[in-house]
Amino acid sequence: MFMAGETVRVKNEWPETSGPVHIRTPHYVRGVVGQVVRRLGEFPNPEDLAFARPAERKPLYHVRFRKGAIWAEANPDDELLIEIFGHWLERP
Amino acid sequence: MDKEVLRAHHDLGGAAKFMCEPVDTAPHGLTAFDREVDALRQMLAARTLMSVDELRRGIEAIPEAEYHRLSYYQRWIRSITEHLLRQGVITETELQAALGSA
Numbered sequence: 001m002f003m004a005g006e007t008v009r010v011k012n013e014w015p016e017t018s019g020p021v022h023i024r025t026p027h028y029v030r031g032v033v034g035q036v037v038r039r040l041g042e043f044p045n046p047e048d049l050a051f052a053r054p055a056e057r058k059p060l061y062h063v064r065f066r067k068g069a070i071w072a073e074a075n076p077d078d079e080l081l082i083e084i085f086g087h088w089l090e091r092p
Numbered sequence: 093m094d095k096e097v098l099r100a101h102h103d104l105g106g107a108a109k110f111m112c113e114p115v116d117t118a119p120h121g122l123t124a125f126d127r128e129v130d131a132l133r134q135m136l137a138a139r140t141l142m143s144v145d146e147l148r149r150g151i152e153a154i155p156e157a158e159y160h161r162l163s164y165y166q167r168w169i170r171s172i173t174e175h176l177l178r179q180g181v182i183t184e185t186e187l188q189a190a191l192g193s194a
Contacts, residue, residue: 020153022152027100027103027107028106050149052146071106
């Protein structure tokens with residue numbers, strides 16, 4: 001469970017390199033540090049739904065990143081707000 | 093770490109090679125084919141034969157060259173067809189017969 005305002009890092013994991021998966025965490029935020037804005041609720045895990053497996057409900061968060069932390073050419077003060085499941089987040 | 097190498101081919105957002113091409117912002121309406129595929133997907137969902145997550149997984153499994161060649165709804169029908177064949181909802185024979193009579 002993460003709280004609003006908490007600093008988090010998206011796990012730098014690449015399950016797509018080791019077999020068929022369905023993941024909704026874009027490649028460009030993996031390993032990047034951001035800040036939890038709010039908890040959006042709990043939703044059945046799409047990683048399981050995609051394979052018609054029983055899907056545990058997982059917390060989903062709005063996480064904010066500085067664009068400069070993701071893309072070197074971005075305006076560093078611009079922000080990216082994105083929905084990420086809690087099991088993809090860790091404390092840096 | 094070279095993320096360009098690790099990302100799956102469908103994971104296009106933020107990929108440098110697509111940031112250098114102009115975005116086509118011209119309005120483009122749906123074709124009859126597009127509408128039919130969309131309706132089919134909604135019907136399959138209503139009958140719990142295929143979820144949107146299964147649709148997405150099937151789209152992401154399309155080989156890279158084909159993925160980039162197909163239109164948005166062509167990817168959908170490709171994913172739907174694979175799924176229905178795999179689940180045994182339709183057979184290859186039925187599919188070929190339907191395509192032959194189209």
